[in-house]
Amino acid sequence: MLENLVKWSRIKSPWVIHFNSGGCNGCDIEILAALMPRLDAERFGVLLQGSPRHSDVLVCTGAVTEQMKDRLIRIYEQTPEPKFVIACGTCAITGAMFESYNTHGGIDKVIPVNAYVPGCPPKPEAILDGVVKLLTSLKEG
Amino acid sequence: MAEVTIPIGPQHPALKEPERFLVTVEGETVVGADIRIGHMHRGIEKLAEHRTYIQNLYLTERICGICSFTHTTNFSQVTEEALGLEVPKRGLYLRTLVNELERIHSHLLWLGVAGHEMGFDTLFMYSWDDREIVQDILENMTGNRVNYAYNAIGGVRRDISDSQAQEVLRGMDAIEERMKYYVNVALNEKTILKRTQGIGVLKTEDAKRLCAVGPLLRASNVKDDVRRDDPYAAYGEIPFDVITADTCDVHGQVVVRALEVVESLKMCRHIIKNLPTGDIRVKAPRKVPPGETISHTEAPRGEDIHYLKSNGTDKPERLKVRAPTLANILSVAHMLKGIYIADIPMVVAGIDPCMACMDRVLIVDKDKETSQMVEMDVLRKFGNEWYEKEAHR
Structure with missing residues (x-):
């Protein structure tokens, strides 16, 4: 009973924090656009949070630069359990064109990732779809 | 009163990008600011040396997602000049x-x-909703919402059809209608006036001394615009006014940007109505003869400079990019001095910082921070509550 209640509230109010680990800003403005009135992510209970300590879902963009690596791990550790990570955009998935001396080539090289949203940048609809798919998978098990 | 140093960032949800400030305060007043940059360094200039000119077009596009087209325009221009x-x-x-x-x-x-x-989230929602009109036009014209891949060396990749041109005109009408509201808000709305007037003062001589660019410089009453001073593309044939403000503060920047949008709407209409016929591009050879070229454009944030050294192969020997935020970041350190802690987010947001543009070839301080970090979002909340509690001004 209580377990069901916790699960229900978890699915109905996923608070997200957005973390740019060295992307070009394209994904970041599209994430914001997904939260705007046209798509209105808040109808799924999605709310953008400033502090990792208040959030459930970490939406990461960028190819993880050397300087941001430690911070990404720290932000991930600060997020309370259970936590989920979405890698948003092609360079968050593989590093894409930014494979240089200063990047790590993807979020999943540094922290575990639950969902991937491809695209350069993914459209706001795609980002929202990724979030909803993550929530649906939680519902199922 | 003893001085206290507050580190802010680099995790920075309000502006969507990492940057780090060390602000020294005495009570509520900021007495010094130190800005650490380089969190977004991806080594783009080095990567450009390993890619062909055509591949580099897509790489320079991704220097920054917001001003992507300015960077490709600039890169096309340096290459076209070399060729x-x-x-x-x-x-x-x-x-x-x-x-x-x-x-x-x-x-x-x-x-x-x-x-x-400034805690005026209604404006945030309104303007981002109206921005979708432009995004739809761009998607229809170029095929993508953010990184358009529209430029090619020697021209552009897609022609515009009559129905697309009509859509641009319709979109401009819709935005013009909305801009009346935004200009009115920028000039008269009490929330904006209270949070921006007299904040982040950058006097004309300081702006010139610190080499500010773009709307920040124009808000300090300097009539400077690459589009007018050194016309590139078709800017020489399109009439427009350079907007300036003499208030030299963040409010001036709000007004300059709002009125610049109105100017841009007129320019877009002029372009659609006077579009010449003919080809849209010429074929460019793959190998570029040895030489050095430089080009600058007016990005939404200010002057953007590309320098290219070619060596006769199909790859550049050196590409150097100077993005506008790098030029403006010195002014921020100056503007932060003497203001209240609650006003820091306003001043930083005022220059429209684009760290992705800026962090390329800078020496990076990799010291691990041991002190407690303040997040920009927390600081923004603090600022809004601070002003709500009592009338400080």
């Missing part, structure tokens, strides 16, 4: 059109972020 190519007029006009559409979307985006920083 000695003459771009057809229709291509130049279409390039100018997308440049101006990008300026509209970037300024509306900024207006929203500025509204968010």
